[in-house]
Amino acid sequence: MGGKGRSHLVATGDDHKVTPAELFFDLVFVYAITQVTALMAADPSPVRVVGAMAVLALMWWCWCAFSWLGNVVRADSVALFGVLVTVMAVVFVVSLAVPEVLADAPGGLPAPLVFVLSYGVVRVLHLTSYRLASPGDTVLHRVLLRTALLSVLPPFVLLLVGCAYDGKTRLLFWLGAVVVDYGAIFVTGSSGWRVNAPGHFSERYGLIVIIALGESIVAMGVGMQGFPLTVAVMGACGAGLLLAAALWALYFRRFGTGVEHRLAGLEGDERTRFARDAYTFLHLPLVAGVVLCALGMKKVLTQVADTGHYGLAEPLHGTVAWSLTGGVGVFLLGSAAIVLRAGGPRPAALLVGGVCCLFAGPLVAHVPALLALSLLAVGVLVLVLAHGRRAAVAPSPAEELPHAA
Secondary structure: OOOHOOOOOOOOOOOOOHHHHHHHHHHHHHHHHHHHHHHHHHHHOHHHHHHHHHHHHHHHHHHHHHHHHHEEEEEOOOHHHHHHHHHHHHHHHHHHHHHHHOOOOOOOOOHHHHHHHHHHHHHHHHHHHHHHHHHHHHHHHHHHHHHHHHHHHHHHHHHHHHHOOOOOOOHHHHHHHHHHHHHHHHHHHHOHHHHOHHHHHHHHHEEEEEEEHHHHHHHHHOOOOOOOOOHHHHHHHHHHHHHHHHHHHHHHHHHOOOOOHHHHOOOHHHHHHHHHHHHOOHHHHHHHHHHHHHHHHHHHHHHOOOOOOOOOOOOOOOOHHHHHHHHHHHHHHHHHHHHOOOOOOOHHHHHHHHHHHOOOHHHHHEEEEHHHHHHHHHHHHHHHHHHHHOOOOOOOOHHOOOOOO
């Protein structure tokens, strides 16, 4: 009976855990995130960085859509797994197109159009799967229709129109699409969407944070590729790993578990709204911050390793100098926003540290790259310790009440 049931869409329970099918699904997003870093590294200008963040926001929406679906329907059921594999293929095509979405190279298919059409396919597959997974849920069906008309169709049109232009004009249309897509979620409402398994939901988002941190480590390896291994290179790698570990500790040792408990203590639409805000919206700055920082880390390793063109006293310059600390600042401020949304005490250390990192770019441009990375790693580690060991999230009212006998 269990095997037969798995051939159809199978609803999840409160104790549902992340399945191997979902981990397999995430593999394609590992590549997608590395492509966003590559998009920025090819021409690290402010316009290119903003464009890369718009691309990341669109792909993040695709991943979030199926993280929600996997929370109400088992991803290892044959029906949904077939959809996930199809989406993986489409997202892989999206990833291949990412390096040329802002400046299409001659020859081959038009990368911006391929990106937009593939993005549209993913969104349609998500809404269709949700509709099939809940055949009798009329409230959800109305929300899905509003989502299609307000949060999918208008942004898709803006993305298509943007494909007809180049440079900043395309970027403006695409940024408009992101704003409409994200903003429309508040118009369509939270009724109908459900979070059946809080533990599964928070674990999915924790795993994507790990994937982003892993990409920053990969970026360092790519940065020194083709150059000899030296003591300075090993020192830079150690500093980068320490920075990634500090960000990991901040999320998983300081506030991630408390946010999960807060989610579990809520019910109905209140739980849905909290999941939307704290996870779908506010985890994007965490991932974006790591991707931005990865650009700086990659460039640090390149400069340290390429002794023929750079000396150890050479600092980072321009946009790359800002991305090293600015990315960490975005991560810290995103973390502070999550803590505040969860009702925790004011995260003063995160707020101050985030603002300082966000505006530290000019200072980085006057400090040797290796020293800048090392100081940043130590500084974030000290900040994590300053944030304290106590729970960063206040218990929900339901958790404070004694259980009835």
